[in-house]
Amino acid sequence: MKKISVMLVDDHAVVRMGFKLLLQGSDDIEVLGEAQSGEDALKQLQTLAPDVLIMDISMPGMGGxxxxxxxxxxxxxxxxxxxxxxxxxMHARRVLKAGASGYVTKRSAADVLMQAVRAVYKGQVYLEPEVAQAMAVEQVSGSKNPLDALSEKEFKVFLELAKGRSVQEIADAMSLSPRTIGTHLYNIKQKLNASNSAELAIIAIRAGLIKP
Incomplete structure (x- = not known):
């Protein structure tokens, strides 16, 4: 029987090791390789060609x-x-919009991760049950989140600002100029009707993106 081949992409080696051991405990999944960043994954994909790419989204460099x-x-x-x-x-919606086929959290039980890999391999969309339920409730209520108006780069800058990082620190981490980050900051404040970083942090906390 052909096994489902996967590649793990996470910047923490210990995390990759843990999930590798977990996945290889199944009869129908094998881990072909590992990558520590999006850039690294792109380099290896052509050679490895895994059935499923399992990727973290909070990584240095280009990010997930x-x-x-x-x-x-x-x-x-x-x-x-x-x-x-x-x-x-919010993150689940954004990865699906970007084109990913599934979203599970690292606290998921082993069987949930296995189910997700098998579903995605078959071409299905898989959401962790708790996340799927929360998204359904939001859809039924018809509530719109202003954060959806942010572009991917703006969303990334918004999260860093909400965590208390300076414009210079964000510029260094994202390999962009402080002026570019400043432009993103201006657009973020306009879209979210916020006047300072403290208000951005409050918005992030209310959205469940960071812990108070």
Whole structure:
């Protein structure tokens, strides 16, 4: 029987090791390789060609959301399952919009991760049950989140600002100029009707993106 081949993408070696051991405990899944960043994953994809790419989204460099876009631009048929520490529905919505096929959190039980890999491999969309329920409730209530108006880069800058990082620190981390980050900051404040970083932090806390 052909096993489902996967590649793990996470910047923490210990995390990769843990999930590798977990996945290889199944009869129908094998881990072909590992990558520590989106850039690293792109380099290895052509050689490894895994059935499913299991990717974190909070990584240095281009980050997971941008990596999803770049992977699918180059390999449109690639199945991507996001395995994230973020338990809010905002991140889940964004990865699905970017083209990923599934979203599970790192606190998921082993059987949930296995189900997700198998579902994504078959071409299905898989959401961790708790996340799927929260998204359904939001859809039924008809509530719109102003954060949805942010572009991917603006969303990334917004999160860093909400965590208390300075414009210079964010510029260094994202390999952009402080002026570019300043432009993003201006647009973020306009879209979210916020006047300072403290208000941005409050918005992030209310959305469940960061802990108070």
């Amino acid at each position: 959301l941008e990596a999803i876009g770049r992977v699918l631009a180059k390999y449109p048929q690639q199945r991507i399952l996001v395995l994230s520490a973020h338990e809010d529905i």
